[in-house]
Amino acid sequence: MLSIYDINSKNMPAKLKKSRKDKMLAGVCGGLAEYLGWDPTIVRIIFVVCAILGYGSPALIYLILAVVMPD
Numbered sequence: 659m660l661s662i663y664d665i666n667s668k669n670m671p672a673k674l675k676k677s678r679k680d681k682m683l684a685g686v687c688g689g690l691a692e693y694l695g696w697d698p699t700i701v702r703i704i705f706v707v708c709a710i711l712g713y714g715s716p717a718l719i720y721l722i723l724a725v726v727m728p729d
Contacts, residue, residue, distance in 0.1 A: 675728045684724035 677688025691698040
């Protein structure tokens with residue numbers, strides 16, 4: 659029989675935090691990938707493409723997330 663705790667634990671969203679296992683610089687892209695359920699390589703490619711094209715100042719966003727996101 660399912661309890662209310664089983665149902666809530668499956669429906670709760672993951673917490674956004676830096677990755678410890680998929681870490682290149684600060685673990686921001688790896689953490690975003692874990693949160694979204696994506697491959698970390700895809701997130702890193704998107705970040706690099708945005709950095710090259712200049713959309714949204716990705717370097718500044720990365721630095722802010724590196725400071726704000728918990729470990």
